[in-house]
Amino acid sequence: MTDPEQYTSGPAYGAQVRKDGAQNEKDKWTLILVRELRHSPEKVWHALTDPVHLREWAPFVTDGNLGTIGTVKLTWVGSPTAPIETRVTRADAPRVLEYGDHRWELEPFEGGTRLTLWSHIDRRFIAWGAAGWHIAFDVLNRFLSGTPTGRIAGADAMKFAGWKRLVAEYAKQFDMEAPNWVQKAAQEP
Numbered sequence: 681m682t683d684p685e686q687y688t689s690g691p692a693y694g695a696q697v698r699k700d701g702a703q704n705e706k707d708k709w710t711l712i713l714v715r716e717l718r719h720s721p722e723k724v725w726h727a728l729t730d731p732v733h734l735r736e737w738a739p740f741v742t743d744g745n746l747g748t749i750g751t752v753k754l755t756w757v758g759s760p761t762a763p764i765e766t767r768v769t770r771a772d773a774p775r776v777l778e779y780g781d782h783r784w785e786l787e788p789f790e791g792g793t794r795l796t797l798w799s800h801i802d803r804r805f806i807a808w809g810a811a812g813w814h815i816a817f818d819v820l821n822r823f824l825s826g827t828p829t830g831r832i833a834g835a836d837a838m839k840f841a842g843w844k845r846l847v848a849e850y851a852k853q854f855d856m857e858a859p860n861w862v863q864k865a866a867q868e869p
Contacts, residue, residue: 712796747773795817
């Protein structure tokens with residue numbers, strides 16, 4: 681269980697969007713998020729691939745290890761849809777992981793890891809995706825540090841006061857309009 685008192689999100693940072701090839705509003709853009717973690721690439725890799733660890737921080741669950749090339753079933757937290765068969769196409773431990781619409785790169789960095797995520801997201805929800813992954817990365821970092829808060833994803837993520845702020849901040853960074861409900865919430869005292 682997540683205790684909302686244990687988590688407060690910081691400001692939006694470390695994100696960019698690539699709009700290459702987007703022709704209409706349903707096209708996907710590429711969200712790129714970078715975080716520097718104080719944990720080894722091996723430890724981060726394990727958290728990115730092990731189904732038990734994924735349940736602690738990721739916005740999805742899997743029925744198998746993502747560190748092995750092959751097919752797994754992936755279920756997004758709170759999604760009313762059935763599990764999605766997802767193919768792990770690259771698993772070069774502890775450097776590169778690719779499956780579905782996601783690519784992760786892990787680079788040694790100052791005694792820890794620079795973690796980069798490329799995620800293809802429907803452009804209408806790119807700021808939401810950035811806010812969701814922002815929270816997931818914060819939860820991942822706490823999990824790896826031994827101070828877990830529990831997974832904060834789906835509807836649970838949107839309950840946090842910082843959610844609307846993050847969506848608005850990422851929308852501004854991406855030079856796009858935030859949803860009306862986010863704009864109204866950002867203006868409230």
